[in-house]
Amino acid sequence: MAYKEQYPSRLLEEAVDAIGSLPGVGRRSALRLALHLLKQPQENVHHFTAAIDALRDNVRYCRNCMMISDDDICSICSDRSRDHRTICVVESVRDVMSIEKTGQYHGVYHVLGGIISPINGVGPSDLTIRQLTDRVAALMSPEAMFDSDGAPAEVILALSGDVEGETTSFYIYRQIAQSGVKVSSLARGLGFGDDLEYADELTLGRSIVNRQIFKP
């Protein structure tokens, strides 16, 4: 139990409790933020809280890829210039934003909404894996294959490289492999600009085993 400060006001204490409940915000920072908000014009504070309430109350998720969206179908899924036969499977909304920022990916996404983690009580049914298998089945249906002139379909498993990420990747792989869809995962190896000396052994070992043809 952390040392409990004496607050001069119950209202202040409740606001500090609320702000301090955010991840990564300690009570000292929470007090600083509460006193900052207290100094702002009332309408600014109302605008602040209204933006948060509006997000939580009115947020929608793309019914196709489960990405946060203002519409029924997100802007990526409704973009006809993208490759709808390549689905990149990610844990969270943030991962979609990270990959989009690279500008290197032109397919669509599937947001799992988490990762399989028995310790945290998250099982496959808590994620959007069922929706993914439905999407893959639709991609691999004879009609879709005919419509796309037999263009290949691919699922990219873009999950983190830890045990939970690997477990989730493996679980999904088992669910979709028999459909015949191509399944790939992100390249792992040294980061660009990384120094060999500081790479961990596992990463370095894998990047030797999975070495690529040198393309100058």
Next chain:
Amino acid sequence: MAYKEQYPSRLLEEAVDAIGSLPGVGRRSALRLALHLLKQPQENVHHFTAAIDALRDNVRYCRNCMMISDDDICSICSDRSRDHRTICVVESVRDVMSIEKTGQYHGVYHVLGGIISPINGVGPSDLTIRQLTDRVAALMSPEAMFDSDGAPAEVILALSGDVEGETTSFYIYRQIAQSGVKVSSLARGLGFGDDLEYADELTLGRSIVNRQIFKP
């Protein structure tokens, strides 16, 4: 202008804008916090925003010392066991909480609500200096002197040691000195446990000049 990310939703972008407007919270952290709030149960988010709105809408200030308070008079000013003839002048609510935490002070406070800072457009009239001079005048009135059996009155200037703090201290000193009240300021010197080697020259120099009788 910082790099502007592509947000998948206007609601998300507005919430990130709002959270990112807090001091010390960058856009990356703001996104993380917004996505965290999005995952919380709706009533928790409403509780969070309601606590902040309630603080800003219903906060009151002690009409005596200007401290944040749930009542007309704060718990310190209404504590009859405290020395009401010693007033500690501080910049902010946080300073009161810091001094209270030491458990070493048994007088009352006066919260200025800021510090004189021409650069930031803060002049004496923006602070609660007038209320302070009124309090000092009341303390030094013949009636108060009689009621307190001539017990001395003291104003402790507990402002920061930078130029703005010194300026504010000097300004207040000029406003109250002629009343005959004793005026003191916080002791400055090496911190307890500080290493001489790492002390800045000004602090070290002053702690030699203002050396104290050694009390073993």
